[in-house]
Amino acid sequence: GDSVTQMEGPVTLSEEAFxxxxxxxxxxxxxxxxxxxxxxxxxLQLLLKATKADDKGSNKGFEATYRKETTSFHLxxxxxxxxxxxxxxxxxxxxxSTLTFGKGTMLLVSP
Amino acid sequence: DTEVTQTPKHLVMGxxxxxxxxxxxxxxxxxxxxxxxxxxxxxxxxxxxxxxKLSINESVPSRFSPECPNSSLLNLHLHALQPExxxxxxxxxxxxxxxxxxxxxxxxxxxxxxx
Numbered sequence: 001g002d003s004v005t006q007m008e009g010p011v012t013l014s015e016e017a018f019x020x021x022x023x024x025x026x027x028x029x030x031x032x033x034x035x036x037x038x039x040x041x042x043x044l045q046l047l048l049k050a051t052k053a054d055d056k057g058s059n060k061g062f063e064a065t066y067r068k069e070t071t072s073f074h075l076x077x078x079x080x081x082x083x084x085x086x087x088x089x090x091x092x093x094x095x096x097s098t099l100t101f102g103k104g105t106m107l108l109v110s111p
Numbered sequence: 112d113t114e115v116t117q118t119p120k121h122l123v124m125g126x127x128x129x130x131x132x133x134x135x136x137x138x139x140x141x142x143x144x145x146x147x148x149x150x151x152x153x154x155x156x157x158x159x160x161x162x163x164k165l166s167i168n169e170s171v172p173s174r175f176s177p178e179c180p181n182s183s184l185l186n187l188h189l190h191a192l193q194p195e196x197x198x199x200x201x202x203x204x205x206x207x208x209x210x211x212x213x214x215x216x217x218x219x220x221x222x223x224x225x226x
Contacts, residue, residue, distance in 0.1 A: 043199075097142075
């Protein structure tokens, strides 16, 4: 079955630092890839997605590129803010029905 | 309307109680999901409904009983729960066709505490 591996957290950064959260996946067929974000006490929100190789998803300054050759979908942001503090989940689906999530990476940004 | 609305936001219940969680969406999505999320863990799939019919049950104990009375509404009936069932219960929905067909939209969750 599908699986997603994310870097362990927490990731602790100062405001305006560069962020990378690594994500690799194994999946059958032609999966879509997603990053979801969960702010404290809330549900999951879709941050960005990519549906085919070399697609770049972007939103709110975050970016991730679907790399089929390395089976990766690393999340990056050039300058993080305190308000970006949250848990980030990488996910894949190789069919339409369900998502397979990584374990999540907590990001803590200090002023 | 682009939201999935879950009620209640918080629920405390005893092990002998019967309660229900409710989820509603008016986006025309015909696939709806229940997930369970424990603290510091990713969501775990419980049930999937497609066109108001149960299509996936991830071997969930029978003390959790889902119901999809119409295309906009999804319920999760709770009975004789255990303290280890305390968690955040997330509802999600997705369209069944078109460009966004593989994107799940999540609600804010119902936080359940079983005493």
